[in-house]
Amino acid sequence: MRRPLLALEHVEKRYDAGDISVVALREVNLAITRGEYVAVMGASGSGKSTLMNILGCLDLPTSGRYVLAGTDVRLLDDTDLAGVRNRFIGFVFQSFNLIPRTSALRNVELPLVYAGVKPRERAARALAALEMVGLANRAEHKPSELSGGQQQRVAVARAIVTDPAIILADEPTGNLDTTSTGEMLDLLDRLHTAGRTIVLITHEPDVAMRASRVVRLSDGQIVTDEFQTPAAAVHANGRR
Numbered sequence: 001m002r003r004p005l006l007a008l009e010h011v012e013k014r015y016d017a018g019d020i021s022v023v024a025l026r027e028v029n030l031a032i033t034r035g036e037y038v039a040v041m042g043a044s045g046s047g048k049s050t051l052m053n054i055l056g057c058l059d060l061p062t063s064g065r066y067v068l069a070g071t072d073v074r075l076l077d078d079t080d081l082a083g084v085r086n087r088f089i090g091f092v093f094q095s096f097n098l099i100p101r102t103s104a105l106r107n108v109e110l111p112l113v114y115a116g117v118k119p120r121e122r123a124a125r126a127l128a129a130l131e132m133v134g135l136a137n138r139a140e141h142k143p144s145e146l147s148g149g150q151q152q153r154v155a156v157a158r159a160i161v162t163d164p165a166i167i168l169a170d171e172p173t174g175n176l177d178t179t180s181t182g183e184m185l186d187l188l189d190r191l192h193t194a195g196r197t198i199v200l201i202t203h204e205p206d207v208a209m210r211a212s213r214v215v216r217l218s219d220g221q222i223v224t225d226e227f228q229t230p231a232a233a234v235h236a237n238g239r240r
Contacts, residue, residue: 002033002034003033003070004031004032004033004067005032005033005034005036005068005069005165005166005197006030006031006032006055006066006067006068006069006166007030007031007032007065007066007067008028008029008030008031008054008055008061008064008065008066009029009064009065009066009067010027010028010029010063010064010065011025011027011028011029011030011054011061011063011064011065011066012025012026012027012028012061012062012063012064013025013047013050013054013059013061013062013220014062023220024047024050024220025047025050025051025054025061025220025221026219026220026221027064027221028047028051028064028220028221028222029222030215030222030225032197032199033197034165034197035192035195035196035197036197036198036212036213037188037192037197037198037200037210037211037212037213037230038198038199038200038211038212038213038214038215039200039201039202039207039208039210039211039213039214039215040052040199040200040201040202040215040216040217041202041203041205041208041214041215041216041217042203042216042217042218043203043218044203045219046217046218046219046220047217047219047220047221048201048203048217049170049201050220051201051217052168052170052199052201054066055089055166055168055199056085056089056091056168057073057076057081057084057085057089058085060073060074061074068084068088069088069165071084082114086111086114086115086162087115087162087164088164088165088166089164089165089166089167089168090111090158090159090160090161090162090164090166090167090168091159091168091169091170092152092155092156092159092167092168092169092170092172093155093170093171093172094170094171094172094174094175095175096143096148096151096152096154096155096175097155098143098151098154098155098158099143100142100143100144101142102142102143103139103140103141103142104130104135104138104139104140104141104142104143104146104154104157105123105126105127105130105139105140106126107143107154107158108126108129108130108154108157108158108161109122109123109125109126109161110158111158111161111162112125112126112161112162115162125161126139126157126161127139129157129158129160129161130154130157132157132160133153133154133156133157133187134153135150135153135154135157138150138154147180148175148176148177148180149176149177149179149180149183149184152172152173152175152176152180152184153183153184153187155172156172156184156187156188156191160191160196165197166197166198166199167188167191167196167197167198167199168199168201169188169198169199169200169201170201171201171202171203172184172188172200173185173202173204173207181207185207185210188200188210189210189230198211206231209228209230209231210230210231211228211230212227212228212229212230213225213226213227213228214226214228
């Protein structure tokens with residue numbers, strides 16, 4: 001059996017404010033192997049955002065273990081955690097999080113700046129990432145000159161430019177219209193087919209159907225963890 005790329009073991013996350021303690025995650029066990037496409041679903045307040053923050057090394061569990069690529073993240077200091085995020089995880093957020101007055105190319109280059117990559121190589125790799133998402137011809141455009149769907153594709157290019165082990169997408173279709181949503185999900189399908197590990201946080205059943213595995217959260221606990229036939233594959237086989 002393959003060792004998981006990431007594994008949560010008996011993870012609990014608790015927030016304390018004076019005499020009040022709120023448990024956002026409780027006894028969460030989750031293992032994801034390299035190359036999987038997993039959707040994490042749940043209503044508002046179910047713990048999705050907290051889980052995403054832990055998976056993305058943006059927060060640490062109150063108790064339990066998170067092992068990423070064989071490393072227990074509890075043993076890392078802030079500098080090491082930042083390095084792990086930049087090396088292993090590509091983030092795609094609902095709000096795009098692009099720098100407004102900077103070109104698409106420079107936005108995509110940003111993780112490579114943090115990684116210390118030299119300017120010429122940065123530009124070449126960023127342009128290649130934009131080519132992968134179909135936006136090489138918009139490299140010099142600023143976010144305000146791009147549609148919402150194009151901005152999200154720039155965000156995906158930024159997420160993949162470091163060749164991360166995991167793409168962590170938090171409600172990536174939340175601010176997109178129907179057409180752009182379809183294009184974004186098609187792009188994630190292609191990245192998965194190319195071998196990327198994708199963890200997709202969503203509250204939309206139609207979006208979750210594109211994944212091959214769906215994990216459902218309720219009140220901070222995993223209530224179901226099921227494999228499924230992705231909708232994209234069913235469509236391709238002419239059964240939808």
